[in-house]
Amino acid sequence: MSVVAALQYYGSVSIGDPPQAFTACFDTGSADLWVPSTACQTDGCTDHQQFVQSRSTSFNGSNPANFLIEYGSGIVAGSVAFDTMRVGDPVITIQHQGFGLADAATSAFVAASCDGLFGLAFPGLSKLAVLPPFFSMLKEGAVDWGGFSLWLNPNTRSATAPAGELIFGGADVNRYAGQIRYHPNQGARYWALNLSGAKVGGKSVGNLSSTGALLDSGTSLIFTSDADAAALNNAIGGVKYWAETGLYNVTGGCSKISSLPTIIFTLDGTDYPLDPEDYVLQIPEDNPRLCISGILGGANREYIVLGDTFLRKYYSIYAANADGSNARIGLGAAVAQ
Structure with missing residues (x-):
């Protein structure tokens, strides 16, 4: 890829x-x-x-x-x-x-x-x-196993390393560390998991409207409802909303990224953390003054959309029977190259 x-x-x-x-x-x-x-x-x-x-x-x-x-x-x-x-x-x-x-x-x-x-x-x-x-x-029966796997290289700055890898009918054990944890898919149309909560800096973010999480490789960032985006970014602190752009800018520029807290999304009862280096974007990549939170509003209230920001952190496996039954998603820590 x-x-x-x-x-x-x-x-x-x-x-x-x-x-x-x-x-x-x-x-x-x-x-x-x-x-x-x-x-x-x-x-x-x-x-x-x-x-x-x-x-x-x-x-x-x-x-x-x-x-x-x-x-x-x-x-x-x-x-x-x-x-x-x-x-x-x-x-x-x-x-x-x-x-x-x-x-x-x-x-x-x-x-x-x-x-x-x-x-x-x-x-x-x-x-x-x-x-x-x-x-x-x-x-x-064109594949040996009923699933596909997706690896998006966490190392986005390399000009020579592969950007990602999609495997139909298998997975690459060299692309993830530790174990793959499987979760039942929620719904019959999307690849989605139950979202049971979110924490920022170890503290729960209450009253989120999203009850599910879509895993979407066609979305670059993390999108949720306007209210949930505001709740998550307010809990992060150190970011300021700009009404002109609809973005949350990191206060003080990119040098402040390391001071921001970890975000944890709890999917099907399992915690999946994102460090600030995972969810903050530098725009453009060589501009040290402008960094934004990668959690934005504008999405459906029912789901939070976990895009490439999340999928670079976690190797993902998607499996199902030919009729779509027994669908499940596996997640493990992605290895950078």
């Missing part, structure tokens, strides 16, 4: 026969695979690789259904098609995989590091009404 500014993690996927190569952002918070089509002439598509259906001998776009997907960063719309998909090394091949051919994408996708998106969530979340790629792998 590759990364841009520790914000978007992406890798390679090909569609069609012969294969047409794309970069795709791997997203545990959505369920669909889509790439731009040549019919899309908006800037969100033309700045990226586009799928040419006439070049694929295995393309099936008969009786296409339309789709529209709204993300936090923009909207994508188009039609549903089927073709051969290849991903990974060694290559996993899925015949007749459903995917989206985007013929419109908002300008927010112009700056995206990836051409399209590779959703890893459950079929019930699919806006295309097709089986997501990972569940196609399970149905067809």
